[in-house]
Amino acid sequence: MRIGAIEAGGTKFVCGIGNERGEIRDSISFATEHPEITLDKVISYFKDKQVDAIGIGSFGPIDIRHGSPTYGYVTTTPKPGWENYDFLGTLRREFDVPYGWDTDVNAAAFGEATWGAAKGLSSCLYYTIGTGIGIGVYSEGKLVHGLVHPEGGHVLPRRHPNDDFAGICPYHGDCLEGMAAGPAIEARWTLKGHELPVDHPAWEIEAFYLAQSITGAILLNSPEKVILGGGVMQQSQLFPLIRDAVKENLNGYVSASEILDHIDEYIVPPGLGQQAGLCGALALGLAALRTTK
Amino acid sequence: MRIGAIEAGGTKFVCGIGNERGEIRDSISFATEHPEITLDKVISYFKDKQVDAIGIGSFGPIDIRHGSPTYGYVTTTPKPGWENYDFLGTLRREFDVPYGWDTDVNAAAFGEATWGAAKGLSSCLYYTIGTGIGIGVYSEGKLVHGLVHPEGGHVLPRRHPNDDFAGICPYHGDCLEGMAAGPAIEARWTLKGHELPVDHPAWEIEAFYLAQSITGAILLNSPEKVILGGGVMQQSQLFPLIRDAVKENLNGYVSASEILDHIDEYIVPPGLGQQAGLCGALALGLAALRTTK
Ligand SMILES: Nc1ncnc2c1ncn2[C@@H]1O[C@H](COP(=O)(O)OP(=O)(O)O)[C@@H](O)[C@H]1O
Ligand SMILES: Nc1ncnc2c1ncn2[C@@H]1O[C@H](COP(=O)(O)OP(=O)(O)O)[C@@H](O)[C@H]1O
Ligand SMILES: [Zn+2]
Ligand SMILES: [Zn+2]
Numbered sequence: 307m308r309i310g311a312i313e314a315g316g317t318k319f320v321c322g323i324g325n326e327r328g329e330i331r332d333s334i335s336f337a338t339e340h341p342e343i344t345l346d347k348v349i350s351y352f353k354d355k356q357v358d359a360i361g362i363g364s365f366g367p368i369d370i371r372h373g374s375p376t377y378g379y380v381t382t383t384p385k386p387g388w389e390n391y392d393f394l395g396t397l398r399r400e401f402d403v404p405y406g407w408d409t410d411v412n413a414a415a416f417g418e419a420t421w422g423a424a425k426g427l428s429s430c431l432y433y434t435i436g437t438g439i440g441i442g443v444y445s446e447g448k449l450v451h452g453l454v455h456p457e458g459g460h461v462l463p464r465r466h467p468n469d470d471f472a473g474i475c476p477y478h479g480d481c482l483e484g485m486a487a488g489p490a491i492e493a494r495w496t497l498k499g500h501e502l503p504v505d506h507p508a509w510e511i512e513a514f515y516l517a518q519s520i521t522g523a524i525l526l527n528s529p530e531k532v533i534l535g536g537g538v539m540q541q542s543q544l545f546p547l548i549r550d551a552v553k554e555n556l557n558g559y560v561s562a563s564e565i566l567d568h569i570d571e572y573i574v575p576p577g578l579g580q581q582a583g584l585c586g587a588l589a590l591g592l593a594a595l596r597t598t599k
Numbered sequence: 600m601r602i603g604a605i606e607a608g609g610t611k612f613v614c615g616i617g618n619e620r621g622e623i624r625d626s627i628s629f630a631t632e633h634p635e636i637t638l639d640k641v642i643s644y645f646k647d648k649q650v651d652a653i654g655i656g657s658f659g660p661i662d663i664r665h666g667s668p669t670y671g672y673v674t675t676t677p678k679p680g681w682e683n684y685d686f687l688g689t690l691r692r693e694f695d696v697p698y699g700w701d702t703d704v705n706a707a708a709f710g711e712a713t714w715g716a717a718k719g720l721s722s723c724l725y726y727t728i729g730t731g732i733g734i735g736v737y738s739e740g741k742l743v744h745g746l747v748h749p750e751g752g753h754v755l756p757r758r759h760p761n762d763d764f765a766g767i768c769p770y771h772g773d774c775l776e777g778m779a780a781g782p783a784i785e786a787r788w789t790l791k792g793h794e795l796p797v798d799h800p801a802w803e804i805e806a807f808y809l810a811q812s813i814t815g816a817i818l819l820n821s822p823e824k825v826i827l828g829g830g831v832m833q834q835s836q837l838f839p840l841i842r843d844a845v846k847e848n849l850n851g852y853v854s855a856s857e858i859l860d861h862i863d864e865y866i867v868p869p870g871l872g873q874q875a876g877l878c879g880a881l882a883l884g885l886a887a888l889r890t891t892k
Contacts, residue, residue: 367854382854429745443820448739452722452821453855460852461815464757477852522754522815527736528745559753559770561660561675562746 309595310357310403311587312348314364314393315410316385317437319344321351324588328421330581338365340387341380341396349400359598361406361591363413363583364393366440370408370451378407404598406590410434410583412449412456414576415442416593417586418533422577427530431523432582435516436536439483445527459483463518466511469494486515488538504543513544517551520573524552524560535576542575549573602888603650603696604880605641607657607686608703609678610730612637614644617881621714623874631658633680634673634689642693652891654699654884656706656876657686659733663701663744671700697891699883703727703876705742705749707828707869708735709886710879715870717824724822725875728809729829732776738820752776756811759804762787779808781831797836806837810844813866817845817853828869835868842866 311330313320315338322333336347352360367383369376378394394407408416415424415432424430424444432442441458443450450456460481471494475484484490491499495508502508520532534548549569556565564572576582604623606613608631615626629640645653660676662669671687687700701709708717708725717723717737725735734751736743743749753774764787768777777783784792788801795801813825827841842862849858857865869875 429743441819443738445736445738445743445745446741448741450722450738450820452738453817453823453857454821454853456819456821457853458819461818462757462811462848464755477850478848518755523819524746525754526734526749526751526816526819527743528747528749530746555755555771557770560747560750564746 307595308355308357309588309591310352310355310360311584311591312360312362313410313413313583313587314338314362315583316365319348320584321348322584322588323355323357324585326592328417328585328588330584330588333584338385341391341393342387345393345396348397352401357401357403359404359406359591359595360397360401361413361587361589361594362394362397363408363410363587363590366409367454367457368393368407368409370455404591404594406587406592406594408449408590409440409442409455411440411442412444413442413586413590414535414582415444415533415586416449416589417578417582418531418576419444420589421585422582423533423574424531425577429527429529430531430533431527431529432533432535432576433516433520434536435486435534435538436488439487441523443527445529458519458523459487461519461522463515466514468507469511482515482519486512491538499538499541504541509541509543510547512538513547513551516544517548517555520548520552521555524556524565528560530564532573533576533582534573535582539575545573545575600888601648601650602881602884603645603648603653604877604884605653605655606703606706606876606880607631607655608876609658612641613877614641615877615881616648616650617878619885621710621878621881623877623881626877634684634686635680638686638689641690645694650694650696652697652699652884652888653690653694654706654880654882654887655687655690656701656703656880656883659702660747660750661686661700661702663748697884697887699880699885699887701742701883702733702735702748704733704735705737706735706879706883707875708737708826708879709742709882710871710875711824711826711869712737713882714878715875716826716867718870720823722820722822723824723826724816724820725826725828725869726809726813727829728779728827728831729781732780734816736820738822751812751816752780754812754815756808759807761800762804775808775812779805784831792831792834797834802834802836803840805831806840806844809837810841810848813841814845814848817849817858821853823857825866826869826875827866828875832868838866838868
C-alpha cells in the first residue's frame with residue numbers, strides 16, 4: 307500500500323509516501339509560496355508515485371465540513387493567493403484517489419492516536435506551539451470538526467502577575483497565541499525563544515499561559531493524553547513547569563490517577579517527534595482509503 | 600416501547616416513562632436523600648412498569664469508563680452515603696434491562712441533540728448554571744467521556760474589572776462555578792438570583808463569566824449549538840448579554856455565519872425546556888436498547 311501524505315504548513319510543505327504501519331519511505335520539503343507554485347511542486351512529487359490515497363493536514367482556516375460547497379478550500383487566510391483557494395479540488399483534478407483532509411493539528415492528533423503517544427487511546431489533544439498556537443482535538447475515537455474546526459489557540463487566559471506584555475494577536479491582543487506563541491516570546495523579550503537561557507523567567511511565564519489552556523481543555527474534554535509539539539516545545543524545561551502548573555490549577559479536582567500520580571506520562575512530547583504532522587497526514591490518507599473500500 | 604428515564608440530581612430525582620419519540624408519559628419527583636432511601640423510591644416507581652431499558656443522567660463525579668471495575672458508581676462526592684456508591688449495580692440487581700449511564704449534563708446534551716435545540720446536529724454543548732455549573736459535551740455524534748468526564752464548570756476565568764468577590768469553589772476559589780453558579784451570586788450580592796432586579800449589575804458580571812467559558816469552549820470544540828439551562832438561566836435577560844460578550848470576545852475570529860449573523864439561534868435555551876434532563880435520560884435509555892438489539 308502506498309499512501310501519499312502532505313503536511314501543508316504556512317511556512318513549509320512536506321510531502322511523503324508511507325505505508326499502513328506509519329512508516330515514511332520517502333519525503334521532500336519546500337517553502338510555502340503562492341498556491342500555484344506550491345501545488346505544482348506537490349503534484350510533480352506525487353506524479354509517478356502511484357499512490358492509493360492521499361492525506362492532507364493543512365494550515366487554516368480551512369473548510370472541512372462535508373457537504374459544504376467550499377469543502378477542501380483554504381478560507382480566510384491573509385497569505386497571498388491562498389484565500390478561498392481550492393486546495394483539495396486542485397489535487398483531485400490530478401489524482402483520482404480517496405482523500406483525507408483536515409487541519410494540521412487534527413492530523414497530528416490523529417497520527418499520535420494511531421502510532422504515537424496516544425496509540426490505543428480514544429482521545430487526545432495535540433498542541434502545536436510555534437509561529438501560532440493550534441490545538442487538534444480527538445475525542446471518542448473521532449477528530450472533532452463541529453461548526454468550523456477547533457481554534458483553541460485564541461482562548462483568553464488570565465494574565466501572569468509579572469507580565470505586562472500587551473500581546474500581539476491582531477484579533478484579541480492578549481489571547482493565548484498573542485501571549486505565548488514563538489513570535490510573542492520574541493516580541494516580549496526581544497530575543498528569539500532559542501536565544502533565551504533555560505533558566506530565564508520567560509519559561510515560567512510561558513508555562514503559566516500554556517498550563518491555563520491545558521487546564522481548561524482537560525476540564526472541558528477530559529482527554530486521555532495531552533501532547534505538546536511545535537518549535538517552542540523544543541525547550542524541554544517547559545514540560546515540568548507546565549505539568550506543575552496544571553496540577554496546581556486543577557488542585558486535585560479531577561481525581562484521575564493519570565493526572566494525580568502520572569502526569570509525566572500524561573502531558574508529553576509527540577511520540578512521533580518531528581514526524582507527527584506528516585504521519586498524521588498519512589493516517590488521514592489511510593483512513594480515507596479504508597472508508598471507501 | 601417503554602423506556603425508563605432517571606434524572607438523578609444532587610437536590611432532587613425525577614423518574615419517568617417515555618417512548619421513542621421523546622414523549623414522557625408519566626413522571627414523579629422526590630428529594631435526593633441517602634442512596635438507600637432514594638434508590639428504594641426509584642425501584643418502587645419502576646417495579647411494575649415493565650420498561651424495556653433505563654437511561655440515567657446522574658450528578659457526579661461518576662464512573663462512566665466502560666470496563667472500569669467501578670463503572671456505574673458515583674465516585675468522590677461529599678454527599679452523605681453517595682461516595683463510591685454502586686448506583687447502576689443497585690438498579691441492575693432489580694431490573695435486567697439495557698442501561699444508558701452518563702452525567703446529568705451529557706444526558707441533557709444528548710436529549711437536546713435527539714429532540715431539542717440541537718436536533719439533527721452532530722455537536723452541541725449543554726451548560727447547566729444552577730447550584731453548580733456543569734457542561735455536557737456532544738461532538739461528532741458522540742457524547743464525550745475521555746479520561747473521567749467533562750468538568751468544564753471549573754475553568755479559571757479572567758476577573759471582571761468591577762468584581763472583587765473572592766469566589767466560593769472549595770477547590771479553586773474563583774473558578775467559573777465559584778464565581779457564577781447560583782450560590783456564588785447569592786454570596787456576592789447577599790440576595791438570591793431571583794431576588795435581584797433584571798437591571799442589576801449582577802447580570803452583566805454573570806454574563807461576563809459565562810461568556811468567557813463559552814468563548815473558550817467554542818474555540819476548542821467548535822460546537823454547532825450552545826444550550827444554556829439551569830435555574831440561573833431563568834433570568835432571560837442574560838441571553839443577549841452573553842451573546843454580545845461572546846461576539847466581543849471572539850472579535851470576528853471564527854468566521855461562521857451561525858455566530859456572526861445568527862448568534863440568537865446559536866446560543867439558546869434548551870429546546871426541551873425543563874424536560875431536557877429527563878428527556879436526555881430517556882434518549883440514553885433508547886440508545887442503550889438500540890445498541891443491544
Ligand atoms: N528551539 C526553540 N526554542 C524556542 N523557540 C523555538 C525553537 N525553535 C523554534 N522556535 C520558535 O517557534 C516558532 C516556529 O515554530 P515551528 O513549530 O518551528 O514552525 P511553524 O509553527 O511555522 O510550523 C518561531 O517563533 C521560533 O522562534
Ligand atoms: N429564577 C431564578 N433566577 C436566578 N437564579 C435562580 C432562579 N431559579 C433558581 N436559581 C438559582 O439556581 C440555583 C438552583 O439551580 P437549579 O438548576 O434550579 O437546581 P440544581 O442545580 O440544584 O439542579 C440556586 O442557586 C438558585 O438560587
Ligand atoms: Zn487571538
Ligand atoms: Zn472550581
